Amino acid sequence: MKRVAVVTGAAKGVGAAIAKRLVTADLAVVIHYHTSEADAKKTLAQLRRVNPDCAMLPANLRETKQAEQLINLVMERYGRIDLLINNVGNFIYKPLARTSIEDWNDVIETNLTATFSLCQAVLPQMRQQKYGRIVNVGQVDAARMVIRPKTTPYAIAKTGVVMLTKQLAFDNAKFGIxxxxxxxxxxETSVVKLKTPTGTLVxxxxxxxxxxxxxxxxxxxxNGANLEVANGFTFE
Incomplete structure (x- = not known):
């Protein structure tokens, strides 16, 4: 049976691009979406032209039970999960003084807590099969402790994602993960100002x-690496 990949936040944008790339590697790809069902259907149609066994599943990954259910549904259908790409995330661009607790919880839970919940749900099965690949999506400033006045919750969440990645890599290497x-x-789709050596978007x-x-x-x-794909940018 083909290996199975789960890509979160894959209805469009970066997640959809990842799904489209992975399906060319002879993988059955399951794309997750939350509210963008129409976009998810379009992406799934493109994936199924390459592999008809691809699928799409909805979930609000801020809810731990829904994250666990997503993994369980994939396991019920395919019997295995080989790759997990934690791409889902939310971004708020405003000064910290104007950031509400609702804003804070939204960003932390969507970017960091969802990543933790999905990893915790999938790792027992990966350990049992002695194989697994997990890629967590961070942000270029993650783990650098760089102050970004209008993206503080996001920077904190993504720094946490990188720290979580390194610990999970250490803990699970002996299982072939x-x-x-x-x-x-x-x-390309960002509205944030940028400053790169070439002035181009990624x-x-x-x-x-x-x-x-x-x-x-x-x-x-x-293993345990944080690969930057950023063209040497800095925020203006």
């Missing part, structure tokens, strides 16, 4: 190709 992070810079395909490398057999010694 690799856990890495990828940290994009400003992607194509979603570049991020997808980097994910494909991290889960491939050609990167067997890459």
């Amino acid at each position: 690799r856990v890495n992070a990828i940290s994009p810079g400003i992607v 194509p979603v395909e570049d991020i997808a190709n980097a994910v494909a490398y991290l889960v491939a057999d050609e990167s067997t010694q890459v």
Whole structure:
């Protein structure tokens, strides 16, 4: 049976690009979405032209029970999960003084807690099969402790994602599981101002190709890494 990949936040944008790249590697890809059902259907139609066994599933990953249910539903259908790409996330651009507790919880729960919940749900099965690849999506400033006045909750969440990635990699290496992070810079669809050496945005395909490398057999010694795909950018 083909290996199975789950990509969260994959209705459109970066997640959809990752799903489209992985399906070319002979994988059955399950795309997760929350509210963008129409976009998810379009992406799924494209995936099924390559592999009819792809699927889509909805979930609000801020809810731990729904994250666990997502993993359970994939297991019921396919009997295995080989790859988990934690791409889902939310971004709020405002000064910390104007950030409400609702804003804070939304960003932390969507970016960090959802990643933790999904990893906790999928790892027992990956340990049992002695194989697994997890890629968590961070952000270019993650783990650098850089102050970003209008993205503080997001920076904190993504720094946590990178720290979680390294601990999971250490804990699970003996089970044949690799856990890495990828940290994009400003992607094509972003509205945030940027400053890069070339003044260009990061194509979603570049991020997808980097994910494909991290889960491939050609990167067997890459574990606990945080790969930046950012074109050397800094916020203005």
